[in-house]
Amino acid sequence: MLGFFLNALVLFFSFLLQTAIFPAVLPIHVYPNLLIIFTAALGFMKGENVGMVVGFFCGLLYDAFFGGVIGFHALLFLYVGFLNGKFYRVFYPEDLKLPLALITVSDLTYSLTCYVFLFLIWGKFDFPYYFLHVILPEMLVTLIATIIFYPLFLKMNEWLLHGKRKREH
Amino acid sequence: MSPIVKRKGERFTLPSKWLLFILTIVCTALMIFTFATDVFDKPFRSIVGYAVVPFEKGIGSVGKWFSGRKDELAQIRSLIKENTELKEQVARLTEENTLLQQDKYELNKLRQLFELDEQYEEYHKVGARIISRDSGNWYSAFVIDKGEKDGLKVDMNVIAGGGLVGRISAVGPNWARVTAIISDNANVSGMTLATEDHLIVSGSLKGMDEGVIYFSKLLDSKGAVNAGDKIVTSDVSDKFLPGILIGYIYTIADDNNNLTKSGTLIPAVDFEHLSEVLVITDQKQTIEE
Numbered sequence: 001m002l003g004f005f006l007n008a009l010v011l012f013f014s015f016l017l018q019t020a021i022f023p024a025v026l027p028i029h030v031y032p033n034l035l036i037i038f039t040a041a042l043g044f045m046k047g048e049n050v051g052m053v054v055g056f057f058c059g060l061l062y063d064a065f066f067g068g069v070i071g072f073h074a075l076l077f078l079y080v081g082f083l084n085g086k087f088y089r090v091f092y093p094e095d096l097k098l099p100l101a102l103i104t105v106s107d108l109t110y111s112l113t114c115y116v117f118l119f120l121i122w123g124k125f126d127f128p129y130y131f132l133h134v135i136l137p138e139m140l141v142t143l144i145a146t147i148i149f150y151p152l153f154l155k156m157n158e159w160l161l162h163g164k165r166k167r168e169h
Numbered sequence: 170m171s172p173i174v175k176r177k178g179e180r181f182t183l184p185s186k187w188l189l190f191i192l193t194i195v196c197t198a199l200m201i202f203t204f205a206t207d208v209f210d211k212p213f214r215s216i217v218g219y220a221v222v223p224f225e226k227g228i229g230s231v232g233k234w235f236s237g238r239k240d241e242l243a244q245i246r247s248l249i250k251e252n253t254e255l256k257e258q259v260a261r262l263t264e265e266n267t268l269l270q271q272d273k274y275e276l277n278k279l280r281q282l283f284e285l286d287e288q289y290e291e292y293h294k295v296g297a298r299i300i301s302r303d304s305g306n307w308y309s310a311f312v313i314d315k316g317e318k319d320g321l322k323v324d325m326n327v328i329a330g331g332g333l334v335g336r337i338s339a340v341g342p343n344w345a346r347v348t349a350i351i352s353d354n355a356n357v358s359g360m361t362l363a364t365e366d367h368l369i370v371s372g373s374l375k376g377m378d379e380g381v382i383y384f385s386k387l388l389d390s391k392g393a394v395n396a397g398d399k400i401v402t403s404d405v406s407d408k409f410l411p412g413i414l415i416g417y418i419y420t421i422a423d424d425n426n427n428l429t430k431s432g433t434l435i436p437a438v439d440f441e442h443l444s445e446v447l448v449i450t451d452q453k454q455t456i457e458e
Contacts, residue, residue, distance in 0.1 A: 071199030
């Protein structure tokens with residue numbers, strides 16, 4: 001229960017950070033995708049089910065404010081959480097390479113899907129441009145943000161697990 | 170085996186395939202729902218609005234305070250220099266102003282004669298502050314701190330600094346989303362102020378990197394439109410009120426078909442440094458079906 005509330009709080013804070021704080025303080029035009037980091041991280045840390053539910057709510061929150069159709073981003077994030085959950089079995093907290101790779105690939109896939117469904121179908125075919133000016137920069141800043149924020153998510157998760165074990169004993 | 174696995178001493182756990190299936194259906198249903206009706210849209214957006222917007226407002230004001238202090242320190246030196254220059258300018262402008270005043274009286278008289286509405290000035294406006302930006306990197310949209318309760322509705326026009334910013338594309342009780350005209354999914358019907366030739370202004374990510382907006386389908390058979398001409402919203406636009414300044418033509422070239430022209434224009438609004446906007450609460454008159 002504690003974990004649920006804490007995760008909801010972190011999700012909420014990530015959204016605020018991404019939409020209100022980053023644009024106010026960072027002197028760049030492309031912002032890291034914290035929601036993807038959060039969804040993917042919980043996916044491979046806690047398994048498919050948690051990843052899916054978290055992804056669903058991340059997407060829903062995004063859709064409420066910025067999505068054209070409610071449900072589109074929810075669906076995307078849902079699958080990001082699910083697919084990352086597939087790596088639950090091979091995930092070790094000590095290893096940083098797998099999370100970095102997974103989150104980067106998740107962000108890339110998310111961006112490509114966005115491009116296809118929001119741009120390509122409207123006849124905007126200049127893929128190299130969008131790739132170099134949106135997808136690639138977003139991937140890089142997300143990678144940097146992962147290095148900063150992922151250890152925090154990991155610490156929180158470990159702390160929660162630790163507390164749970166304590167209570168059970 | 171039953172699809173719902175129950176282990177000893179544990180709560181129900183739903184197999185992830187089922188959960189995925191259920192949530193996918195939910196998402197698809199939501200999409201179809203919001204596409205077809207707005208029954209679900211409104212309550213959902215208002216609940217989320219009440220949860221998130223107060224925080225964003227707080228963050229906005231804190232951030233504003235910090236950047237304000239920073240700017241103050243940086244600007245003191247340049248302000249002193251500017252001050253002396255400005256004093257000279259004031260003297261010059263006062264003189265100019267008296268001349269213009271006289272012109273204005275004359276203009277007013279002429280306007281009365283022609284019974285022209287002073288359209289632009291007579292729109293009712295509401296000021297609003299930007300509290301958050303689109304967290305994705307694809308579109309140029311932002312959220313402002315006024316909503317339905319302040320009389321805002323979808324499709325109301327948003328201006329800043331005398332130029333067109335965009336229109337409201339979604340509204341909650343205490344917030345509204347503004348889609349900027351530079352956004353990739355925005356098209357505005359415009360016209361040149363001098364010759365009243367119609368054209369289409371299309372926002373794009375690419376153009377904004379170069380600091381311009383693209384326009385196309387300009388039918389200028391006389392060749393009277395030149396770089397530097399003012400572009401305003403046209404009379405025939407069904408979302409935008411007529412006569413709002415969009416920008417100035419920067420480049421113009423013939424299309425391959427030799428009938429129409431296209432090119433770029435420089436927007437009147439500085440989209441990089443936007444913090445407050447004005448929402449015009451008058452809406453374009455539409456024909457009810």
